[in-house]
Amino acid sequence: MASTETAPAEVSAHLTAEDRVGLLRAMLLMRGIEERAMTLYRQGKVPGSFYDGYGQEAVSAGAAWAMAPQDRLCILHRDLAAHLIRGVTPARIFAQYMGRAGGVTGGREGNVHFGDRKLGCVGMVSMLPDMMLVATGMAMAFKLRGEARCAITWFGDGSTSRGDFHEAMNWAGVQRLPVIFVLENNQYAYSTPTTAQFAVSPVERAAAYGFPGVQVDGNDAEAMFEATRQARERGLAGEGATLIEAVTMRMHGHAAHDDMKYVPAEQVEEWRAKDPIDRQVRRVEELGVDVDALREEVRAEIDAGVEEALAMPMPDGATARDQLFADQEALLSDGRGPWSGF
Ligand SMILES: Cc1ncc(C[n+]2csc(CCOP(=O)(O)OP(=O)(O)O)c2C)c(N)n1
Known part of the structure; x- marks a missing residue:
């Protein structure tokens, strides 16, 4: 029976102390990398604009932490922690931002539009929210092949007003697909507040498509993990899709060029007090972990990553047309065993 639920706030029994520190580490890395990238952007080293997920780190970190290697992730531009958790290194990310040869796409895509197939991540499609359809299609393939795998994707509140959102939700519901939709509210x-976006809480829409919608504190990495873990279990048990509404706040402008003057200052201050990293720091400190040392370790990793990326060459123009189309033979024989291709 479809329902709308509120996820429990208590600590997940499925997180070890190491996991809890790992979640904090991923969020610190995300914030540190994006802050450094903004500086590189202002120095003219990152072409295009720059988009970040400041204040939303728990949404991608918590959800990605619940996924297994054989699962597939359609990651959006505000979800860097998911790439990090899958194993993309800071150096490759900085190189991607700067369009260098060593970036994930080797300079072939927009700076935040990337995905390393070998790590189970799909290159981002910019037309929002088409990644919902891609994730739904992958889940359909998993179901048809009888594979115990799940697909997940993230998308914003604005995306819920598009037709593709409803198409993906409908097909996932009709087919009871192992797909997790993370609505990053x-x-x-951009400058449109949610009051001008939907007349009902979007999480309620899941019920109309026959699967549960769960509202989660999107600034709580552990709550995000637990909600996603449960959604994944449902998917693998053949019980179908889940919509997770992660309630959070975009703490920076839409992109580097946007000063978000349209957001009331009190709203920003209210959410600053709910910072997802501060929250996880408090928990991890209670475990007796030296968070200053962890911050130092993360800073050193970022410094090394920037240095490595800055030393990389720009791509060779002669390779510009390489890797634009799938080579099916290579995809099916890339040595990843049963999870070759997607
Ligand atoms: C189909 C489509 N229309 C317009 C855009 C341009 N665009 C990029 S991001 C954005 C706002 C998206 O808002 P939301 O889905 O809430 O995500 P957020 O940026 O808040 O994370 C728009 C309109 C797009 N990428 N795709």
Whole structure:
């Protein structure tokens, strides 16, 4: 029976102390990398604009932590922690931002549009929210092949007003697909507030398509983990899709060029007090972990990553047309055993 639920706030029994520190580490890395990238952007080293997920780190970290290697992730531009958790290194990310040869796409895509197939991540499609359809299609393939795998994707509140959102939700519901939809409700779609976006809480829409919608504190990495873990279990048990509404706040402008003057200052201050990293720091400190040392370790990793990326060459123009189309033979024989290709 479809329902709308609120996820429990208590600590997940499925997280070890190491996991809890790992979640904090991933969020610190995400924030540190994006802050450094903004500086590189202002120095003219990152072409295009720059988009970040400041204040939303728990949404991608918590959800990605619940996924297994054989699962597939359609990651959006505000979800860097998911790439990090899958194993993309800071150096490759900085190189991607700067369009260098060593970036994930080797300079072939927009700076935040990337995905390393070998790590189970799909290159981002910019037309929002088409990644919902891609994730749904992958889940359909898993079901048809009888594979115990799940697909997950993230998208914003603005995306819920598009037809593709409803198409993906409908097909996932009709087919009871192992797919997890993470609605990153960060209160604004560019300058449009949610009050101008939907007349009902979007999480309630899941019921209309025959699967549960769960509202989660999106600034709580552990709650995000637990909600996603449960959604994944449902998917693998053949019980179908789940919509997770992660309630959070976009703490920076839409992109580097946007000063978000349209957001009331009190709203930003209110959410600053709910910072997802501060929250995880408090928990991890209770475990007796030296968070200053962890911050130092993360900073050193970022410094080394920037240095490595800055030393990389720009791509060779002669390779510009390489890797634009799938080579099916290579995809099916890339040595990843049963999870070759997607
Ligand atoms: C189909 C489509 N229309 C317009 C855009 C341009 N665009 C990029 S991001 C964005 C706002 C998205 O808002 P939301 O889905 O809430 O995500 P957020 O940026 O808040 O994370 C728009 C309109 C797009 N990428 N795709």
